[in-house]
Amino acid sequence: MKEFDVIVIGGGASGLAAAISSARRGAKTAILERLSRVGKKILVTGNGRCNFSNTSLKKKKYHGTDPAFIRYTFSQFGGGQIVEFFEELGILHKEEEDGRIFPRCDQAxxxxDVLRYECQRLEVVELCDREVSTLSKQDGKFEVHVQNGEKFVSDRVIVTAGGKSSPQFGSNGSGFALAQKLGHTVVEPFPTLVQIKLDDGFLNHLKGIKIEARVSLYASENLIDTQEGEILLTDYGISGIPALQLSRFVHHPELKGMHLTLHIDQFPELQFHDLKKLIIExxxxLHYKTIQDAMIGLVNKRMIPPILSFTKIDKKMICDELNSAQIDALIHQLKDRRFKINGTLSWRDAQATAGGVATKEIDERTLESKIVPxxxxxxEVIDIHGDSGGYNLAWAWASGYMAGLHAAGSIQSKKRRKK
Ligand SMILES: Cc1cc2nc3c(=O)[nH]c(=O)nc-3n(C[C@H](O)[C@H](O)[C@H](O)COP(=O)(O)OP(=O)(O)OC[C@H]3O[C@@H](n4cnc5c(N)ncnc54)[C@H](O)[C@@H]3O)c2cc1C
Known part of the structure; x- marks a missing residue:
């Protein structure tokens, strides 16, 4: 049996940040990690480039039962401190589109590496291949049991076990089970920042096509949200940042049972009548061309046959012969192509978890449980998730760092009082 001041369960982004701040405050700290090494997920973030923060960490970029929960943490350890934290460890940064922050070297x-080296410098004990199976508190001390039979004891425990997204990189939902066993409520988790599945026979013809578009999600004919940017059409549906951003609505409990549709507008810069004018002109x-040839250069070439087939316009028809209803049908395909939403890809493909440990049971100023002192x-184990753009890692570093500070700080002040 080994004893520590602070045990951190999960060596991901938030766990490494928590261990660093805890050890910097003088606490004897250990990380227990279920995989063979820490930080596996960090390596795949931002396509291997790690979009580690954003210049604008606003509440509107975060979701969950109470997104305002993030405010206090970011007021103490915000965007500036995150960049400073990494600069101090040696990471130069750069800013890209929409305030996304990356390491200047583009390497997750x-x-x-710098997080691990800082843990080593601070003598944080890193114990891998240790999946925590049970956690209990007796006589003011935590007992932490690992699946291989080992037992650890500590004054404080920080749960940074992530959610359920991308379990191949470690987070398999076991953090939720640990919290629940200690009396916490877990808001039903569902995958987010994940590709959306669409039900449409034409997708097979469209797979692999990338287009700039405005994508809108409707629930029973009501507009829920709109995103713009590059999308990728696939045989199952749609990928790309706009699709990932909208995915949080697909399993949202408030939209359960509603008919969800995705509307794709390939000409968001033009109103319907402007596009009609452009097409008529x-x-x-090009009145002498077939409709098929006249559409080349207007949209991605591979889209022309399915669009014509869908609108039942003969591809050999000469432009001159097209009537107004057929032109309207074409414009509809370009500006308001509707697809029935059929769900999302699985947890394996999700970049984040919606839901998690209920924020009302956590003190927003210290991140300490209100149920188990x-x-x-x-x-990510907390019921907070961010948009794509560096928001999830920013939350992980900031909340991890603050939890570590408070966990270690509370032991030190107790020891000071004892003296
Ligand atoms: C492909 C991909 C790309 C992403 N890109 C970005 C990006 O560019 N920018 C961004 O902001 N966000 C990105 N994210 C999201 C971001 O990576 C996560 O939100 C963030 O890593 C969450 O950090 P965490 O420490 O809370 O959880 P995790 O990183 O999931 O870490 C949890 C750790 O706990 C361990 N663990 C779990 N249960 C136990 C247990 N019982 N005992 C011991 N250990 C346990 C796991 O093995 C894991 O190492 C991406 C996610 C994915 C999957």
Whole structure:
């Protein structure tokens, strides 16, 4: 049996940040990690480049039962402190589109390296292949049991075990079970930042096509949200940042049972009548061409046959012969193509978890449990998730760092009082 001041359960982004701040405050700290090494997920973030924060960590970029929960943490350890934290460890940064912050060297591996080296410098004990199976508190001390039979004891525990997204990188939902056993409520988790499945026979013809578009999600004909950017059409549905951003609505409990549709507008910069004018003028100019040839250069070439087939327009028809109803049907395909939503890809493909340990049961100022004193939470295990753009890692570093500070600080002040 080994004893520590602070045990961190899960060596992901939030766990590494928590261990660093805890050890910097003088606490004897250990990380227990279920995989063979820490930080596996960090390596795949931002396509291997690690979009580790954003210049604008606003509440509107976060979701969950109470997104305002993030405010206090970011007021103490916000975007500036995150960048400073990494600069101090040696990571130069750069800003890209929409305030996304990356390491200047474009390497997620560099981010993980500096975190690990700082843990080593601070003598944090890193114990891998240790999946925590039970956690209990007796006589003011936590007992932490690992699946291989080992037992650890500590004054404080920080649960940074992540959610359920991408279990191949470690987070398999076991953090939720640990919290529940200690009396916490877990808001039903569902995958988010994940590709959306669409029900449409034409997708097979469209797979692999990338287009700039405005994508809108409707629930029973009511507009829920709109996103713009590059999308990728696939045989199962749609991928790309706009699709990932909208995915949080697909399993949202408030939209359960509603008919969800996705509307794709390939010409968001034009109103319906402007696009109609443009197309009529184009077809007048190219009046001698077949409709199939006249559409080349207007949209991705591979889209022309399915669009014509869907609108039942003969591809050999000459532009001159097209009537107004057929032109309207074409415009509808370009500006308001509707697809029935059929769910999302699985947890394996999800970048984040919606739901998690209920924020109302956690003190927003310290991240300590309101149910079990001495127990702390940070990162994705909490019922907070962010948009794509560096928001999830920013939350992981900030909440991890603050939980570590408070966990270690509370032991030190107790020891000071004893003296
Ligand atoms: C492919 C991909 C790309 C992403 N890209 C970005 C990006 O560019 N920017 C961004 O902001 N966010 C990104 N994210 C999201 C971001 O990575 C996560 O939100 C963030 O890593 C969460 O950190 P965490 O420490 O809370 O959880 P995790 O990183 O999931 O870490 C949890 C750790 O706990 C361990 N663990 C779990 N249960 C136990 C247990 N019982 N005992 C011991 N250990 C346990 C796991 O093995 C894991 O190492 C991406 C996610 C994915 C999957």
């Amino acid at each position: 591996g560099a981010v993980l 184009r077809f007048q100019k 001495g127990l702390y939470f940070a990162g």
